[in-house]
Amino acid sequence: MSEQRPGGSDGKSKRRAEEPSLEWLADLKSDADDPELAPVDPSVSQAFGAIVDEGDERDRRRAGGPAAAPHAAPKPPAPQGPGPEAARDFSRALAEEGATGATRADASSDVPSAWTPPPSDTGPQPAVGTDSGPQRTVGSGTGPQPAVGSGTGPQPAVGSGTGPQPAVGSGTGPQPAVGTGTGPQPAVGSGTGPQPTVGSGTGPQPAVGFDTGPQPAVGSGTGPQPAVRDEDPLGSGYSRHVVSGDDPLGSGTGPQPAVGSGTGPQPVVRDDDPLGSGYGVSGDDPLASGTGPQRVVGGDERTGTGPQAVVGSDEETRVSGTGPQPVVGSQSDEFWNGAGRDGEGSGTGPQFVVDADTHGTGPQPAVGSLTDEDTRRDLGTGPQPVLGGPTVETATGPQPAVSGTGPQRVVSDTGPQATVPGTSTGPQPAVTGTGPQPAVSGTGPQPAVSGTGPQPAVSGGESSGRGRKRRGRRGNADTGSQPAVPAAPVAPPVLAADLGAPDVDPGTDTVDIALRTPDRPQPFAELGMKEDEYRRVREILGRRPTSAELAIYSVMWSEHCSYKSSKVHLRQFGEKAPKTDALLVGMGENAGVVDIGQGWAVTFKVESHNHPSYVEPYQGAATGVGGIVRDIMSMGARPIAVMDSLRFGPADAPDTQRVLPGVVAGVGGYGNSLGLPNIGGETVFDACYAQNPLVNALCVGVLKHDEIKRATAPGPGNRVILFGATTGPDGIGGASVLASATFDDESQAKRPAVQVGDPFLEKILIECCLELFQEDLVVGIQDLGAAGVSCATTELAAAGTGGMDVRLDTVPLRDETLLPEEILMSESQERMMAVVEPAKVDRFLEICARWEIPATVIGEVTDTGRLVMTWHGETIVDIPPGTAADEGPVYERPIAPPADLGTLQSDTPGRLTRPSTGDELRRTVLWLAGSPNLASKTWITSQYDRYVLGNTVQAMPENAGVVRIDPDSGLGVALSLDGNGRYTRLDPYSGAQLALSEAYRNVAATGARPLAVTNCLNFGSPEDPGVMWQFAQATEGLADACQYLGVPVTGGNVSFYNQTGTTPINPTPVIGVLGVHDDVRNRVNMSFTSDGATIALLGETREEFGGSEWAHVVYGHLGGLPPKVDLAAERALASVLIQAGREGLLTAAHDLSDGGLSQALVESCLRGGLGAKVALPGDPFVALFSESVARAVVTIRPGGESRVAALCEQAGVPVTQLGVAGGDSLQVASWTPEGDQELFSVPLAELRETHERMLPSYAD
Amino acid sequence: MDAARVGVITFPGSLDDRDAARAVRLAGAEPVALWHADNDLQGVDAVVLPGGFSYGDYLRAGAIARFAPLMGELVAAADAGLPVLGICNGFQVLCESHLLPGALLPNAGLHFVCRDQRLRIDDAETPWTSDYSEGQEIVVPIKNRDGRFVADAATLNELEESGRIVARYLDLNPNGSVNDIAGIRNEAGNVVGLMPHPEHAVESLTGPSTDGLGFFTSIVKRLVAA
Secondary structure (H helix, E strand, O other), X not given: OOOOOOOOHHXXXXXXXXXXXXXXXXXXXXXXXXXXXXXXXXXXXXXXXXHHHHOOHXXXXXXXXXXXXXXXXXXXXXXXXXXXXXXXXXXXXXXXXXXXXXXXXXXXXXXXXXXXXXXXXXXXXXXXXXXXXXXXXXXXXXXXXHXXXXXXXXXXXXXXXXXXXXXXXXXXXXXXHHHHHHOHHHHHHHOOOHHHHHHHHHOHHHXXXXXXXXXXXXXXXXXXXXXXXXXXXXXXXXXXXXXXXXXXXXXXXXXXXXXXXXXXXXXXXXXXXXXXXXXXXXXXXXXXXHHHHHHHOOOOHXXXXXXXXXXXXXXXXXXXXXXXXXXXXXXXXOHHHHOOOHHHHOOHHHHHHHXXXXXXXXXXXXXXXXXXXXXXXXXXXXXXXXXXXHHHHHOOOHHHHHHHOHHHHHHHHHHHHHHHHHHHHOOOOHHHHHOHHHHHXXXXXXXXXHHOOHHHHHHHHHHHHHHHHHHHHHHOHHHOHHHHHHHOXXXXXXXXXXXXXXXXXXXXXXXXXXXXXXXXXXXXXXXXXXXXXXXXXXXXXXXXXXXXXXXXXXXXXXXXXXXXOOHHHHHHHHHOOOOOOOEEEOEOEOOOEEEEEOOEEEEEEEEEOHHHHHHOHHHHHHHHHHHHHXXXXXXXXXXXXXXXXXXXXXXXXXXXXXXXXXXXXXXXHHHHHHOOOEEEEEEEEOHHHOOOOEEEEEEEEXXXXXXXOEOXXXXXXXXXXXXEOOEOOOOOOHHHHHOOOOEOOOHHHHHHXXXXXXXXXXXXXXXXXXXXXXXXXOOEEEEOEOEHHHHHHHHHHHHOOOEEEEEHHHOOEOOOOOOHHHXXXXXXXXXXXXXXXXXXXXXXXXXXXXXXXXEEEEEEEEOOOOEEEEEOOEEEEEXXXXXXXXXXXXXXXXXXXXXOHHHHHHOOHXXXXXXOOHHHHHHHHHHHHOOOOOOOOHHHHOOOOOOOOOOEEEOOOXXXXXXXXXXXXXXXXXXXXXXXXXXXXXXXXXXXXXXXXXXXXXXXXXXXXXXXXXXXXXXXOOOOHHHHHHHHHXXXXXXXXXXXXXXXXXXXXXXXXXXXXXXXXXXXXXXXXXXXXXXXXXXXXXXXXXXXXXXXXXXXOOOOOOOOHHHHHXXXXXOOOOOOOOHHHHHHHHHHHHHHHHOOOXXXXXXXXXXXXXXXXXXXXXXXXXXXXXXXXXXXXXXXXXXXXXXXXXEEOOOOHHHHHHHHXXXXXXXXXXXXXXXXXXXXXXXXXXXXXXXXXXXXXXHHHXXXXXXXXXXX | OOOXXXXXXXXXXXXXXXXXXXXXXXOOOEEEEEEOOOOOOOXXXXXXXXXXXXXXXXXXXXXXXHHOHHHHHHHHHHHOOOOEEEEOHHHXXXXXXXXXXXXXXXXXXXXXXXXXXXXXXXXXXXXXXXXXXXXXXXXXXXXXXXXXXXXXXXXXXXXXXXXXXXXXXXXXXXXXXXXXXXXXXXOOOOEEEEOOOHHHOOOOOXXXXXXXXXXXXXXXXXXXXX
16 A cells, blocks of 8 residues: 655656646646645645645745646637537437448548548538548638538638638638628638638638638639628618617628638738627627728628628627628528528529539639639539629629629529619618518517527528518519528529529429429538538438428538437447347437336436526526426436536636526526426536536436326327427527537637527427326327427437428417427427327317416328428428438447646656645545535535425435335436546546446445446537547547446437537536335435444555646646546445445445545535544555545444444455444544554544535525 | 315426425324415415415516415405415515515525524414424425525514514524514415425424424414304
């Protein structure tokens, strides 16, 4: 046990070399508030005394430690790609995927995707490919394409600016053009920032990118045109909004800059907005920027416009949207773009358009093209056309470009006509219509929400158009072109132009139109789809998808819903699943169902809502709880409890003081209102989560074996009923946009993308569902979460008879201006979809009416194998549902250990000076007890109702939550949720196993038999090989350990893109273990309450400080290796705890984990209000603070000592008698040959004060 | 005679209705589920308005529930002497219905508060507290967002003077209630409003104590005696 202590001179001099000066000392990080708790001096031997005496600890306290690192605020990040936070149960994604083996791609290429890469032509786009080292792609393509990039890697493009995109980002070269557009927009769109940019802006080109390289077109027009954009300005209208906009109009331009830019630089400009697009940004600049140039260009009329204006708008939201961004937006928005809007999108449009036309051309070509194109128009180029057209023709020269842009739609319609557009507006026309914002507006409240960043844009564009116009349009063509808008991308233009069928409602893209206009460019990139994915869709359908179909595929194949990056790794959970009879329903359903005996079953799952909770803490956390609760209901279960695992930046960071109270209030506000007790969880602080808080919520539900419901839709003729909340624009694109984005400075602008929850509605929805289940009125049921109606219909249909007809126009809306694509993507909360036999429909609706819950029959099950949706009689979706639900792309992304891993692992905590005297040890005990991660979390847990339902046997701060299920027999379950990002950072394989070990141990400590596992895997960007390596290691470690311990994974969730810029969070798998109590009356709690009871330590203590709380709290140190995993010892310890609990031998049991024995004793003493007197074997520092696994401290019922010893011997668990419980202080001595030698004593009152005041001091 | 029948009203958003029913059962009476939209008290001998967030409490705690059809029946019955206990949200509904004076505002700390609360029973004469002795200290959970009782000076004085404070908080006032008031009764004594949750302290396994059972055994004894 002895350790090499770096105490000697050698060690000292060595340290010196590494750590420059004593000032370091002053910087020691201390999380304690107690001035007495001085930081341990790492570099000076007798530090303790000395430091303490200095008396200036207080000052030091706050300083970041050397480690300061930890406190370092995350820097602004580069934009990243969209990353979906997976909301769908990954098990679902895994199910059936086997079938598609073919789709599997290999990793070889950059981004291995299921399908073959597109033809070279694409050249440029490759960039798109993004993922990969974009650049490569880049390389190719032309500069311009960069734009392309966009699509994808979302960020990539953006973010980085990098590689290829760089172009983008940069503004660079040609792309610049793109960039441009982008730049800014990007902002817009995405919200994401980054990419968006790309995408968007891109303008045009981007668009281009794809198809063509042409974009050039983009560029083309552009360049100068940039001015163009201005135009859009549609903004014009907005101008006012512009609000800020100073120039508003004049300004308008700003944006264009981009244009102008074409160039690189400007793009930048916009950046700001990014998402912002509309939003947040202050507009000012936005506009501001704009300015200049365009004018020029636009000079003309446009001027006014200045798209930017839009920007400015921000506030208005609506407005905001607008401007250019709209366009942008479009892109960004993903859908939106995609969506019909594109039309609008046009703005974007252009780009797309571009593509189309562009064809090839290099960037400018585009331009050139334009012209041609115009001609071509057909192609759909729409936008550019504009460009070309306008530009050219117009005289406007540049602007045209503009117009192109935004307007493009216009373009489309009109063609250059810009005129058309122009018409009214002039450039804006494009704009015009749109006003993207409209979208916004639409909704009431949500709007905001919905607004969502990006989308807004999107919508905006379209919406607007649509919105209001939409109607108009529909009705009349007048809208002229725009009308098209909605469909924008789509047909409209074409139709008009090509078919000359003004009477056709250009607003809705139908299968019919898709067949007639096979070459219409579609904004798949803006929807986050890669070109090969898009091609795959075309192959599946044998034609181009309609905009509604594109919306479905894009969201169902997003990372969020398809688990395309994680699937190959998650598969292990099934392949290595231990044999068990306990699993009634395994992976593949909303949540697994576990048999707990006596005819009862439970279902449980944990899910993340990380990104939304950073943007809007209260609603993000609240809807996280709401979503997981509906998942549980979808299995036919009554939810009986929730838990939450929370991670924030440093406790004293200003932003933590914004995020933490909001998240806690949200978890509590929603869960309390549902009448579900919160029985436990964890709260961890670490600088790596500063801009990436983790909010993981777990729900457990109970049901009888014969009550299990499946998410299937069997039986042709059965009705499909949508019930619960009406559908609004909330969170449109949330799954793909919000969850995908990596945060940067602009994320505040995304607030609107977060859905708003209505816990009251969910509460009555729960009661309503339970009545429906009770009367057996439901054949299949599914909750609507990420991807809303798209996900529910495709999954229900895919898992059932295979077909479903849906009349999408019958979906009850809270915003009647929603377009079909928006309805498909809306993530309005509190909705469920059920499949009901015709004869039971009346009773079903009657029960819903009793609970005053809207319920509408929207379709029926068929045996056609097709999911068919109609919109006012026209078929807008006709797809094989399985291709969307289960046959999404699968990627084997590149993996490689993080470059700094070796350095990190070799920087062991051995160099850290340790406390050794009694006084030093005493201070360290207090210091840890009062540090953020180990301090009392009562401030948080007292905001959660733990009593409701009357079955809570144990709740935090106990080892695990324990809930009674059957009051007669005492049958119940225990649940624990644990994770350790520091351990996992040091060794992902072990880290995941350590999280599982801890949860397993916690459950066993209550006396429960561990039975099953759920998990929430929180990681950075899967496009970062280092992160992907961590993910691969962690999943493998978890699967192996589950297999060894005999506890199957029943489901879970993956959350990627938890990073700021290029800095990912510590990989943080959060593991939930469920155990069974045959009789909860035998449960053991952690309180020391029996005076005189023997305190014993079970398990073996090794010297293990890598990743420990001690190293973290005292030195801010993270290095070395985490504690050694010992699953055999873990299982042996559990067997002793379970048997001893069953025999009533223990009066208390507490697992040892973070903070080691010291923290366990502190908590058990404080919880029970009884002190302890213990003597420690070996090095007291190691005994107190080591974090070796498979250990627990227990108090033994008098007379049971020999029996406990026998159980331990039988199981091979070392047992050490430490002392006895009693008194009102914690007294610690050390074993010596001469007998126990007292080290220190701490009154419980002092411990309590230190332990409990930390959180309130920061949070209140 | 048959067991006493105690009704428990469920409003949309009621959460502790099952717990109240359990407590009634444990006390030896028959719980009767009453639905807010009905106009029938089903002849029950007493009524409990449980905790929760009726109608989401989106307007003001208890403000909408007060207009539920069944409340019209209840007010008339209470005026005629029917024993009524309002817990938490039920207390709020009783105040909104003017069966009890005063109002309940958001907690002083503006947070939802859930904790094991020590109380002192100051009025052991009501049909809901007769199993306690005056001055008895008990521990039951409190959990609410809008639990701060307030009343104008005259009302407060009248409540204090007439001994209508049923229970007060000890140790720590969790929500800023005036005079540490945790519960009050009407003038006749048959209507009692209580912010803490006695129904969550009826089993040692799931509650901090079994001190809350007294509210339910009190009414059962009263009804049986009657």
